[in-house]
Structure formats: C-alpha cells, structure tokens
Amino acid sequence: MNSFNVLKYDLISLISYTLLVIFGIINIYSSSYNESFTSIFDNSTIVGKQIIFLIASLVTFIIIIFTKSKFFDRIAPILYFISIILLLSLFLFGVERGGAKSWYLIGPISFQPTEFAKLCTALFLAKFLSIIQTDLNKSRDVFIVGLIILTPIILITFQPDPGSALVFLAFIFPVLREGLDLRFFYFGLILISTLVLTLILDFTISVIILFILFVLLYLYNRQKKFKISVIKYFLSLVILIGVSFSTNYLFENVLEQRHRDRINLIIGKEVDNRGIGYNTNQSKIAISNGRLFGTGFLEGPQTKGHFVPRQHTDYIFSTIGEEWGFRGTLITILFFTLLITRISFRAEKQVNHFKRIYCHCFASLLFIHFFINIGMSIGLVPSIGIPLPFISYGGSSLLIFSVMFFIYLNFDSSRLKED
Amino acid sequence: MLKKYLLIWITMICSTIFIFKLASLQLSSNSYFNSDFAIQEISVYPERGLIFDRNGQLLVANQPMYDLIIIPENTIEFDTIELSNLIGIEKKELKRKISNSVNYSTKIPSIIKTQISKEENAFLQEKIWLYDGFYLKKNSVRDYIKPFASNVIGYTGEVSQSEIYTENYYEKGEMIGKQGIEKYYEKELRGIKGIKYFQKDRFNRVIGPYNNSDDNEDPTKAKNITLTIDIELQKYAESLLKNKKGGVVVIEPSTGEILTLVSAPTYESNQFIGQDRTNNFQKLLNDSINKPLFDRSLQAQYSPGSPMKILNALIGLQEDVIDENTTFTCNGGHYYAKNAFMGCHNKVGTISDLRKGIYNSCNTYFAKTYKMILDKYETPSEGLDTWANHIKSFGLGDYLGYDLFIGKKGFIPESDYYNKFYGENRWGSSTTISNSIGQGEILTTPIQMANFTSAIANRGFYYKPHFVKKINNESVSNSDKVFTSIDKENFEIVINGMVDVVDKGTARVAKINGINVAGKTGTIENFILIENEKKQLTDHSTFIAFAPAEDPEIVVSVFIENGYWGSRWAAPIASLIIEKYLKDNVERKWLENRMVNGSLQSEYEKPFKFKNFTINE
DSSP states (O other): OOOOOGGGSOHHHHHHHHHHHHHHHHHHHHHTOOTTOOOTTOTTSHHHHHHHHHHHHHHHHHHHHTSOHHHHHHHHHHHHHHHHHHHHHHHHHOEEETTEEEEEEETTEEEOHHHHHHHHHHHHHHHHHHSTTOOTTSHHHHHHHHHHHHHHHHHHHTTTOHHHHHHGGGGHHHHHHTTOOHHHHHHHHHHHHHHHHHHHSOHHHHHHHHHHHHHHHHHHHHTSSSOOOHHHHHHHHHHHHHHHHHHHHIIIIISOHHHHHHHHHHTTSOOOTTTTTHHHHHHHHHHHHTTTTOSOTTOOHHHHTTOSTTTTTTTHHHHHHHHHHHHHHHHHHHHHHHHHHHHHHHHTTOSSHHHHHHHHHHHHHHHHHHHHHHHHHTTSSOOOOOOOTTTSSOHHHHHHHHHHHHHHHHHHHTTTOOO | OHHHHHHHHHHHHHHHHHHHHHHHHHTOTTOGGGOOSSEEEEEEOOOOOOEEOTTSOEEEEEEEEEEEEEOGGGOOOOOHHHHHHHHTOOHHHHHHHHHHHHHHOSSSOEEEEEEEOHHHHHHHHHHHTTSTTEEEEEEEEEEEOSSSOHHHHOEEEEOOHHHHHHHSSOOTTOEEEEEHHHHHTHHHHHOBOEEEEEEEOTTSOEEEEGGGGTTOBOOBOOOOEEESOOHHHHHHHHHHTTTOOEEEEEEETTTTEEEEEEEESOOOGGGGSSTTHHHHHHHHHHOTTTOTTSOHHHHOOBOOOTHHHHHHHHHHHHTTSOOTTOOEEEEEEEEEETTEEEEEEEEEEEEEOHHHHHHTTOHHHHHHHHHHHHHTSSSHHHHHHHHHHHHHTTTTTSOOOOSSSOOOOOBOOOHHHHHHHHOTTOOOTTTTGGGGGTOSSOBBOHHHHHHHHHHHHTTSEEEOOBSEEEETTEEOOOOOEEEOSSOGGGHHHHHHHHHHHHHTSTTGGGOBTTBOOEEEEEEEEEEEEETTEEEEEEEEEEEEEEESSSSOOEEEEEEETTOOSTTTTHHHHHHHHHHHHHHSSOSOHHHHHHHHHOOOHHHHHGGGTTSOOOOOO
C-alpha cells in the first residue's frame, strides 16, 4: 500500500483542477439562477446535482489515488469492452434527449456512456500501443489502432451525436507521438482541407484544384532523390477525389438541414443571427458584454435573461465571459493551457510506456474539448455540443474527467517506477 | 521532437488565437455586439405642467388617454382584418402604419393608434392580449379646461421627424408643444423624462429591474405656469368679437403683463386632442377665408390709422415744432402739394389747437405738424429718420420680444426706403404725408398698438409685454423699463387730448361713468386685389385707450376689420373691456348686447361674391 504523501503529486495541476471545478460550479449557479431557487444542495436543482457528482468524484479520488497503477493497465481491455457494450446497448435501452439516444437512466441519475468511452478508449489505446510488439510501421497494427478509435466513433455517430464522436479524433495525437508516420498526419490535413474546400466551393472545382496540385507536386518531387511511384500519387488523388465526392454527397443527401445550416454558417456562406446563428451570436454578445472586468456575479443581463441556450452546459464559457469579463476568460484559458501543456510535458518524463501514452491521451482529450468548446463560444468553430471539461454542467462529464485527471495524478506520482 | 511536443505547440497556438479573439470581443470599444437584447429602456414621463391664469384659475390640466403600441419584432402572424375592425382603423391604413413602424425599427415601440379614450381602452384591454407585440400604453394628454385664450395657450402634438433631429431629446410618438405657450415653454412644461431599465429574458419578457434599478434616472418634475392672462376678461373680450374679424390686446401698463389677447376668428386648443385632431387641423388649415390659425393680434399688419396722430403730436412737441397752443386752420382738408389735397372730416374754417386737433382727429393738423417735423432738418432723409427713430422708440417696426414664437415686425419707413423708391432725396415731407395720419407705408400689429399706448399711459416708457407671470410660483421678473425718446412733460397735453376724444370727441360712445378714459379712434382705408384689380373695402375700425387717464391700470387696443368708423365697433368694445376690468360688471347692457350680437359676416362676404359692392355703409 502506498503511503499518502501530498508532495508526491502534481500539486500545480491539482490546484488548477480544483479552481476550474469551483469556478465551474459558480458559473453553473449563475447560468441556471432564477428567483425561485432555494438551497444549493437541493438535488432537484442544477447546481445541486453538479455538487453531488463532485462529491462522487472526490470518492473516486480516494480510490484511484490508493490504487496501484498496474491495475489500470490490466483492466484496460475489460473496461474498453464494457464501454463498447454500453454504447451498443444504448440503441436498445438508451433514453433519447435532444434528438440523440445517448443516455441511460438509472433512477434519478442519468449517465452518458460516451463520456465513459473516452476514458476506456484512452486506457485501451495506451495499453495496445505500449505492448512491446506493437509497431506502427506495420499496417496491421495501424489498422488495429484505427479500429480501437473508430469503433466508438461510429457507434456514437449513430446515436446520433457526431459532435461527441469528433472528440475521439483527439487520439491522433498520442498515436502520432508513438511513431505513426507524419505523412498520415499530413495526409489527414490534406483530407480535411479537401473536405472544407468541397464545402466552400463545390465538387468540380475542388477536383480541378486537387488535380493541378498533384501534378505540380509530382513534377516537383521528380527532381528529388527519393521518388514515390506514380501509382501512389494516382491512388492518393483518387482517394481525395473520392473524399470530395462523398463529402458532397453526404452534405447534400445525408446531413439534415440543421447540420447544413451550422456548417454553412461557420464557413461563412451564411450570416443569420436570428435563426441558426442565434446561439453563437447570443454567446458572443454575452462575452463582449463582459468587457474587461465583467458585469459581476449574477449580474450579467444576457445570462440573467437566459438568452444563450444551453448556457450552463455547452455555452458556460459565455457566462464566464459576461460576468467575469476578459479577466475571467483569460484566466480560464491560461489554466487550461497550463493544465494541458503540463500534463503533456510531464508525460514525456514517464518511464512506463502505458502511463506516458495514457497521459498523452488525456491531454489530447482535454485539448480537443477546450478547443471546440471555447472556439464555438466565440464563433471560431462550428456549434458542436460538447462540454467544457471540469466547468460545464453535466455529471458524467465531470465524473469521467475527474477520474481521468486522478488517474493522471496517480501515474504522475509514480512516474519513476517501472510497474 | 516535433512529435513529442506537437500537442503543446498546438495548444499554445490555439490559446493565443483565443486570447486575441476574446480581446477583440471584450476590449475593443466599437464592438457591434453591444446592442443589447437583454435590457429594455422605458421612459418615465413627468406629468406635463399645469397652466393657470393670473388669478390662479386652472386653464390646462392633463387627462389619461391610451396609445396602441406595436413592437414589430414581437409580433407573430395575425389577422389584419380582425385587428383593424377591433381598433377601428381601415385595413389599408393599419398595414401602412405597421410597415412604417417596421421601417422605423423592429425593436423600438411605435404607435399604431393614439388618443384612445378611457372607455375604448376598457374594451380593447380585453382583446389586445391576443395579439403578440401589441399593447396599450397609458398616456397623459392635455385637458384644456377653459375654451378661451387658445391662441395664447396653443396646443401640443406628436413630435415631428425634424423636431426629433433638432432637439435631440424626443423619441417618435412623444408629445411636444406645437404652438403658443405650450411651445414657448416646452422645456418648463415637459420636465425631463426619466429612464427605467428592465431585464428582459430571451422571450423579450421583462423579468425584473435591471441592476437593482441602480442605473435608473428619475424624471425631473415639470413646472407649472401662471399666465398674465385674466381668463374672465379674455372670455368677455372673445364674446365681444363674435362674428367679427380682428384682434384685441389688453395690457397692464405698470407691468407689461398681457391681460387679454384675442384673435378672431380663432380655434380651440381642444380641437387638437383626440382622434379628430388631424381632421380638425386640416379644416382649420384649409379655412383660407377666416384663417383661424392666424393670430391677428400678433401677426396681422395693418395701417395704424389715426392713433398715429398721437405719436406725431408727441414727436412734434419733442422736436419743438409745435406746442400746446399751436393752431392750424382746416378747410375740410388742405393742399399739401400742388393739386394734392388731403381731405378731413372737419368743417371748413375750423381752427384747432393741439387738444382739439386730437379729439376731432383733424387730418390737416397732423399733416402740417408732420411736415414741420421733417422740414426742420436740412434734408428730408435726416428729417424722416429723426421722425422714424422717435416712432421706433415706442417699439414699432420690430418684434416686441414677448414670449410667444409668432409675430410680425410691422414696418416703419426710413429714408432708405424712399431713396430707393424715388431717388436720393427726390422726395419730401409732402411725398410721405400719409405717414402723418397713419395711412401710408406704416404697418403695425395690434399688440404694437397696445404697447405704444402703454408707453403713452406710462408717460414715456413701457415694459416688454409678456404672457407669463410665474413659473412654479417664482415670479418672472420683467422690470426693465424701455424708455421712449419723448420727454415725460410732453405727454400730459396729449393725454388731455385723448381724454377729450372720449369726453367730447370722436369716441364719446366709449365714455364710462366715473372713469376718465383716454383714447383715440382710427378709421383705416384698406384695399384688396380682386382679379388683379385693386378694390377698396370698408374701412377698418380701430381704437386705442387706457384708463383711468391719470393713473392707468389698463391699456386696450382693438382692431376690427372692415368695421368702418373707429367709434362704431372698436371704441365700444374697448370701452366695455375697460369697464369690465375696472368695475367688474358692465352697466351698459345695451352696448354690450349690440357688440356681442353684432355681426360683420356680410361685410366679409362682399369681396367673395364676385359682384360690385358698396363700402362704408
């Protein structure tokens, strides 16, 4: 049994975590505030529920801190298996909320297995990549890694909750770190560019641009020493044209109008502040209303008027922006940056591969939530409904991110041990 | 290395971008996102100030009325026909008003129908909640309690687009003083509106005060105004002018306070309230014969007529060309130049001294006096300008500076005028001789006539005439005496002549038992252009008077268009007003009845009948 020694742990991260959670509770209180509010421990209220989950998180803290890190290594496959089962059975037993079947209802508590899957995928991916035989230069292993990541993505997409599914793309970072050829990354970038290009322009023009680009690239590379065969170029081109075509097809035929509107809005094809752009516009008004020092706790007119939809969950950042001003948003961003970079940085000091990869997975997950959520609140990213870790209202999210954080603390405190 | 720290780099880059974006949202001063949906401003209007007459009688108060308001962005589809039936506006008109309000602003309330009475409101309140975006707003509108002195009090109306731009205070649909005291004292009467801020939710419902009402601005109370008008006297004077055109101005000479200002025909301020406002206004505006919106006391410029002789007498005395014993012989007129004869109603061979000249209103006497004034100087220009300066010192030829926006300057000819007309000094006293009897180029308004009479009554000075006595119980000080260019001692003899006018002269009808009235009649030739042909109309009847002559308390100037002799209409009316004011009740009921019931309508219709007509019947 480990003896408990506070100084062993990453105190700076722990303090950051604590501050963010407390700040979250304060802002959830403000976002959901109305006059009929009575006691904050009343579990029928939003803050009450959040606090109950916070207490639950603290219980896991004690359990996780006193667990040997080897244990997580062992149970990772089982946990991953369970999470996939849970995602699968959502289609049978899930409860629909906001158009997506992504909840289990257990008594008064609702639980989102998607959140659980994030933790399990992180652990299992770390497990698989840390196996000594795994070699990312082998296409078989790349395929398995792809399978590990894509399985939850596909299951979640069909809930349908494409926003949450998108989050799993964060795992590309640890996989790259563990040796995946950067060309995959570049190819991915070109893939996304093709996607965006097809959406902004149209199919034919994108194909023409791609074609010219590839011919130029080929002519340029021909003079170099190492040559890629014409067939590979041709194959890549065909794949990209295929992506462009399917993007076009998906956009026009599979996506619903609301999705199309959202995408159009973000790539600047449409400006509509009353309809679909309402959320983002209201969020921006609230944030800009905060000026430097904010309107003060419980004083934000946009917040009090509940102008920003889902303000206690996805748009919590607009509350921070309005009531705490630039001061508040800056500090929030700095704490997240500190946390993500610190975790990522300290992961590199891990001797144990499993732990290192897990920490990278966790940092990447934190980053993608941070990037999408805040980006969406200030209008830089399409409106995608995912929570801001530690801050947004949502029991599953708070609990799972806390657990992931505590596992990080556990791993970090024992980073010099090989076990 | 890149692979190891890829996430760290990307995080740093994203955070930097976020911080810049947030700085531009939250710190840049011209952030367009600050148009606030969440806060509603509601103006709080202080009750418009009350208006009292000089004796504390309430003339103007306020009454509740309701406006139907639309906030276009809150409306949902509704049945226009149903709504138009409900509020009694034609469908077309309703649609036009709604589209106007949409053009103005979809967020700011606009008025669809104003001046909905208490009774209608009770009915509408039960139905209007069915129409989202519409509501009824209680409003205070004017209640003109006494239907008199409307030309002084004026009226209020909805603020115009240009007033919104120039004043930088009003919002569409607010009321502003449009005429009279309501306009001149708009700032005092309206007070300053306050603002209440309310927190709205996303459904645009008000959910409570914003910021604990800390930012609310309290309205500043309006001020009440006490007029110098004596409403009883005003009422009486208005009754005397029934069916006549003209004006009456009554001034208290010891203060310059205007006791009565009548213009006939006139309008009633109440015509500008309620739903008939627009109709009434059009009717008044279109009445080009009676011109009820034209204030004859302030805006009508007439030849002054014989009262001008009084001023000429005073100037003659001041310039030392005559004294009280100077006599002239009248031969029923006189030749003032070769082949130019000025008639006079005095008998051939009448020898008049100054007093007699005044009370018999001898044209010859004053023509000769005028000639002597001008001829005293080397050039006619010098002479005329000296004369004109004396005249102007009585406040003629310029605005008097009273507290209403309307008025006319009148006209006093100077040398420039004749030089332009005849050539440099190629004219003389004979050319301009009509000035002597107030007929020529001179133009005056009834209030100017009253004002110079006031200066005579005061023996040499006047106070600026004005309409407001107190603002919120604070006296409006108006102590500046304006001195005329005539010395005090020159007045007595002229005033004696004026007393004789009433005693034994042209205005014996104006005599009042026990009161010495000083006055002067006037009978003024006037012309009209009918189809480019100059036609003479029946003379105007005018009279100026003050009483008691020795210590004047009241000055009256009456002008009756086409009333013929000064003594026929103007003198009796002035006399009755003096009697009413000084004695409180009128003994000469027969005269009163004749004036109240007398009508000049047939006289006014003459030129419009396209037939030849006789004048001065």
